[in-house]
Amino acid sequence: MKLRGTVLTMSFRPVLSEKYFTQTMDHFNFNSMGNRTFLQRYLITDKYWDKGHGPIFFYTGNEGDIWEFALNSGFILELANQQRALVVFAEHRYYGKSLPFGKDSFNIPQIGLLTVEQALADYSIMIRELKKELTATQCPVIVFGGSYGGMLSVYMRLKYPNVVAGALAASAPILSTAGLGDPRQFFRDVTADFESVSPKCRDAVREAFHQLKELAVEQEYGLIQSEFNLCKAPSSAQDIHQLFGLLRNAFTMMAMMDYPYPTHFMGNMPAYPVKVACETMLSGSNLLTNLKNTAGILYNSTGALMCFDLYSLYVECADPTGCGLGFDSMAWDYQACTEVNLCFESNNVTDMFPPMTFTGEERERYCLKRWSVVPRPDWFQVQFWGDALSTATNIIFSNGDLDPWANGGVRKTLSSSLIAINIPEGAHHLDLRGHNDADPMSVLSARKTEADIIAEWVKMERRRIQLSL
Amino acid sequence: MKLRGTVLTMSFRPVLSEKYFTQTMDHFNFNSMGNRTFLQRYLITDKYWDKGHGPIFFYTGNEGDIWEFALNSGFILELANQQRALVVFAEHRYYGKSLPFGKDSFNIPQIGLLTVEQALADYSIMIRELKKELTATQCPVIVFGGSYGGMLSVYMRLKYPNVVAGALAASAPILSTAGLGDPRQFFRDVTADFESVSPKCRDAVREAFHQLKELAVEQEYGLIQSEFNLCKAPSSAQDIHQLFGLLRNAFTMMAMMDYPYPTHFMGNMPAYPVKVACETMLSGSNLLTNLKNTAGILYNSTGALMCFDLYSLYVECADPTGCGLGFDSMAWDYQACTEVNLCFESNNVTDMFPPMTFTGEERERYCLKRWSVVPRPDWFQVQFWGDALSTATNIIFSNGDLDPWANGGVRKTLSSSLIAINIPEGAHHLDLRGHNDADPMSVLSARKTEADIIAEWVKMERRRIQLSL
Numbered sequence: 001m002k003l004r005g006t007v008l009t010m011s012f013r014p015v016l017s018e019k020y021f022t023q024t025m026d027h028f029n030f031n032s033m034g035n036r037t038f039l040q041r042y043l044i045t046d047k048y049w050d051k052g053h054g055p056i057f058f059y060t061g062n063e064g065d066i067w068e069f070a071l072n073s074g075f076i077l078e079l080a081n082q083q084r085a086l087v088v089f090a091e092h093r094y095y096g097k098s099l100p101f102g103k104d105s106f107n108i109p110q111i112g113l114l115t116v117e118q119a120l121a122d123y124s125i126m127i128r129e130l131k132k133e134l135t136a137t138q139c140p141v142i143v144f145g146g147s148y149g150g151m152l153s154v155y156m157r158l159k160y161p162n163v164v165a166g167a168l169a170a171s172a173p174i175l176s177t178a179g180l181g182d183p184r185q186f187f188r189d190v191t192a193d194f195e196s197v198s199p200k201c202r203d204a205v206r207e208a209f210h211q212l213k214e215l216a217v218e219q220e221y222g223l224i225q226s227e228f229n230l231c232k233a234p235s236s237a238q239d240i241h242q243l244f245g246l247l248r249n250a251f252t253m254m255a256m257m258d259y260p261y262p263t264h265f266m267g268n269m270p271a272y273p274v275k276v277a278c279e280t281m282l283s284g285s286n287l288l289t290n291l292k293n294t295a296g297i298l299y300n301s302t303g304a305l306m307c308f309d310l311y312s313l314y315v316e317c318a319d320p321t322g323c324g325l326g327f328d329s330m331a332w333d334y335q336a337c338t339e340v341n342l343c344f345e346s347n348n349v350t351d352m353f354p355p356m357t358f359t360g361e362e363r364e365r366y367c368l369k370r371w372s373v374v375p376r377p378d379w380f381q382v383q384f385w386g387d388a389l390s391t392a393t394n395i396i397f398s399n400g401d402l403d404p405w406a407n408g409g410v411r412k413t414l415s416s417s418l419i420a421i422n423i424p425e426g427a428h429h430l431d432l433r434g435h436n437d438a439d440p441m442s443v444l445s446a447r448k449t450e451a452d453i454i455a456e457w458v459k460m461e462r463r464r465i466q467l468s469l
Numbered sequence: 470m471k472l473r474g475t476v477l478t479m480s481f482r483p484v485l486s487e488k489y490f491t492q493t494m495d496h497f498n499f500n501s502m503g504n505r506t507f508l509q510r511y512l513i514t515d516k517y518w519d520k521g522h523g524p525i526f527f528y529t530g531n532e533g534d535i536w537e538f539a540l541n542s543g544f545i546l547e548l549a550n551q552q553r554a555l556v557v558f559a560e561h562r563y564y565g566k567s568l569p570f571g572k573d574s575f576n577i578p579q580i581g582l583l584t585v586e587q588a589l590a591d592y593s594i595m596i597r598e599l600k601k602e603l604t605a606t607q608c609p610v611i612v613f614g615g616s617y618g619g620m621l622s623v624y625m626r627l628k629y630p631n632v633v634a635g636a637l638a639a640s641a642p643i644l645s646t647a648g649l650g651d652p653r654q655f656f657r658d659v660t661a662d663f664e665s666v667s668p669k670c671r672d673a674v675r676e677a678f679h680q681l682k683e684l685a686v687e688q689e690y691g692l693i694q695s696e697f698n699l700c701k702a703p704s705s706a707q708d709i710h711q712l713f714g715l716l717r718n719a720f721t722m723m724a725m726m727d728y729p730y731p732t733h734f735m736g737n738m739p740a741y742p743v744k745v746a747c748e749t750m751l752s753g754s755n756l757l758t759n760l761k762n763t764a765g766i767l768y769n770s771t772g773a774l775m776c777f778d779l780y781s782l783y784v785e786c787a788d789p790t791g792c793g794l795g796f797d798s799m800a801w802d803y804q805a806c807t808e809v810n811l812c813f814e815s816n817n818v819t820d821m822f823p824p825m826t827f828t829g830e831e832r833e834r835y836c837l838k839r840w841s842v843v844p845r846p847d848w849f850q851v852q853f854w855g856d857a858l859s860t861a862t863n864i865i866f867s868n869g870d871l872d873p874w875a876n877g878g879v880r881k882t883l884s885s886s887l888i889a890i891n892i893p894e895g896a897h898h899l900d901l902r903g904h905n906d907a908d909p910m911s912v913l914s915a916r917k918t919e920a921d922i923i924a925e926w927v928k929m930e931r932r933r934i935q936l937s938l
Binding site: 024026028029030031032035108109111112113115117118121124125128159160161162163337338371372373374376378381382383385386388389390391393464468 | 493495497498499500501504577578580581582584586587590593594597628629630631632806807840841842843845847850851852854855857858859860862933
């Protein structure tokens with residue numbers, strides 16, 4: 001689910017200062033790194049803060065440059081303005097500029113310090129130290145996160161409720177990534193987004209993949225090259241597999257980013273990209289051309305690409321929903337090879353995509369070869385409780401119905417303080433984004449509910465702190 | 470607080486079978502040990518178990534051979550008999566026969582995989598796998614532990630409530646080991662035990678140490694050798710310091726093991742050793758002789774020692790309350806040098822012992838030299854919540870008023886499910902020991918309360934499991 005793209009200079013950028021925190025390299029082995037530290041980046045603003053008294057809103061950064069998430073999570077700053085909070089966006093180790101070993105971070109064994117547990121300990125230590133430094137030890141801390149960052153917010157509340165009083169976890173697929181649920185769910189739900197625009201759209205995509213498959217079977221590689229405007233003709237089953245992956249990924253990204261206005265979270269995306277994709281899929285009689293043009297919405301939004309290069313636009317990895325490109329994608333591939341279980345498949349029956357499996361065995365083979373690691377598919381169920389959440393409190397699980405990750409998360413309220421908020425017109429963590437005039441009512445209402453609950457958590461935590469003094 | 474001693478063949482030994490579990494070597498770094506495993510020992514009995522239905526009572530083993538704890542925790546088996554439970558005693562990694570690297574386990578960097586976090590993950594994984602293996606996936610699990618083992622039981626419930634439904638933590642000093650509280654508390658409370666037998670007893674001990682100190686200042690080493698029946702005359706301030714440590718340790722052990730009947734938990738101890746010590750301290754006019762004889766209660770219980778060897782009877786380490794001897798003591802020293810904060814001091818003002826400091830700086834210096842590690846004095850406050858326990862549930866904190874560890878633990882009930890049980894006549898986790906006719910009423914009553922609460926937890930957990938099916 002790694003997202004990459006252009007960082008836009010939005011109005012929040014000048015508000016946030018970029019700083020570095022001296023972080024322990026290995027929280028879980030006192031001998032491994034000789035007590036070494038690294039510099040962990042974070043962004044901070046006290047512009048809205050009621051100094052020493054207002055709450056702390058802490059974003060648990062995910063798989064990428066922290067600026068990307070900060071600039072696409074305007075809600076947190078708007079809420080900070082309302083509730084007079086200090087805001088911190090912390091960058092996840094091994095992403096962006098928070099590289100424990102610089103360029104060597106992605107070598108074996110240096111990569112081994114990239115785990116969820118280390119990231120959570122980083123955030124806990126950082127919060128404790130920043131609170132001391134800023135004379136804010138009595139200030140309640142609320143964590144925020146979207147997607148994998150939302151998972152981390154949940155885990156912070158599960159494992160460090162002494163540090164954080166509550167968590168807003170937007171689009172956090174804590175169940176599917178723990179190996180709970182149906183491996184067909186993800187691509188089925190991507191398909192459902194296109195089907196809901198029009199069943200014809202879904203049929204057109206499925207038929208286009210059929211036609212492509214037939215050309216591939218007949219080894220019509222030249223034709224495939226011209227139909228898809230590929231820089232180089234495919235010449236093997238592997239190339240075709242790569243093309244399938246690249247195309248499927250375009251649909252995945254459009255489903256996730258199906259926002260009601262143009263965004264720049266992952267390249268440039270038009271408003272309602274799924275609708276645009278369906279218009280494109282149904283725009284002419286040549287389905288293959290339509291498929292190519294639909295993929296172009298993602299891969300060639302500016303029209304600057306002269307041809308599609310199969311292996312540079314998309315990189316296959318241990319995450320069938322995409323790892324993105326660059327160093328960050330390597331780190332995410334490693335996480336998908338170790339703790340984060342993403343064995344999702346498409347099969348052309350419950351979804352519109354070509355059959356592409358990613359079984360536990362395939363994952364294990366790939367990961368052993370790529371990173372010399374054996375994945376632990378059940379680890380999250382033990383370490384982060386799986387669906388056994390009954391003892392947890394103060395977590396909001398928000399999900400948008402348009403988001404293919406939603407059904408891998410918690411969709412039903414579990415107790416008075418484990419609250420599911422579903423946003424019918426929402427895509428991937430739309431609620432974390434700043435206000436936009438095109439926002440549907442459902443997200444406005446979700447944000448209002450979230451704000452009220454968070455204010456209540458802060459109030460409760462203040463009372464608790466008062467009583468304990 | 471490491472305890473060592475003779476393992477007695479009690480009636481429970483034949484009940485327990487010794488087995489080995491294939492355990493992951495490093496839960497927190499997928500690249501460090503190339504996916505290697507080691508054999509972790511555990512003891513198990515299903516003699517009392519209502520198969521597939523009765524609860525699982527799981528002892529979270531502490532700093533020593535698991536047989537020692539199993540054979541001194543008869544209450545758990547008695548309770549299993551009552552409540553038809555499966556019983557497992559799991560050995561802590563790096564102790565007893567559970568050595569990840571065999572004899573090399575105590576080398577640097579191999580020792581680095583000895584952490585509380587690894588131990589907790591071991592227990593969680595072991596419970597999950599044993600439940601599968603024994604068709605017991607629906608059986609509620611309750612954890613038990615005494616002293617450091619009790620701390621682990623608490624942490625299991627804090628960090629893995631998905632795995633364990635409740636914890637009985639007997640004499641678990643979770644606050645003092647997190648650096649919370651007064652460093653003078655421990656030896657003050659040792660002193661109080663002797664004082665409560667008779668203030669004269671306390672005064673005699675203090676005066677004996679004064680006399681010894683004066684001899685040392687005058688370098689009367691020959692006299693000290695003869696008075697204390699040392700194998701070799703002391704010849705330096707270091708030797709005197711060692712003698713002080715050895716003597717203080719005898720009082721510590723007698724205070725901890727102040728049981729109403731003879732025990733063999735740490736060598737042979739008479740019934741009411743504190744009373745015996747005070748009788749000895751007040752038995753003749755030569756206080757130095759009395760002090761020597763009092764130390765002999767611990768070090769020479771059989772009378773077999775011809776002389777006291779300063780450096781073999783007691784080893785100074787990062788735990789001022791003693792690390793014991795042998796390999797286990799090395800492992801505990803390492804833990805006291807990393808996560809477990811035991812900066813306790815005696816000062817001859819708030820206690821009856823010679824002034825012996827163990828500050829954070831002294832600890833740091835020693836640990837860097839001995840193990841190449843820098844201790845993290847605040848780590849437990851972040852990682853295991855310190856005193857911020859308000860979100861936790863289903864933990865019994867039991868403590869005996871005679872136990873010098875008691876006031877480093879939780880002494881007051883914090884909520885309806887965080888229950889403190891205080892045992893006025895109890896020493897170190899007396900409640901975990903099997904029934905004895907000499908047991909005071911207070912421990913019988915504590916065990917009854919514990920049994921009732923645990924039965925209730927099991928019932929509640931059963932209901933929860935039923936609802937979630």
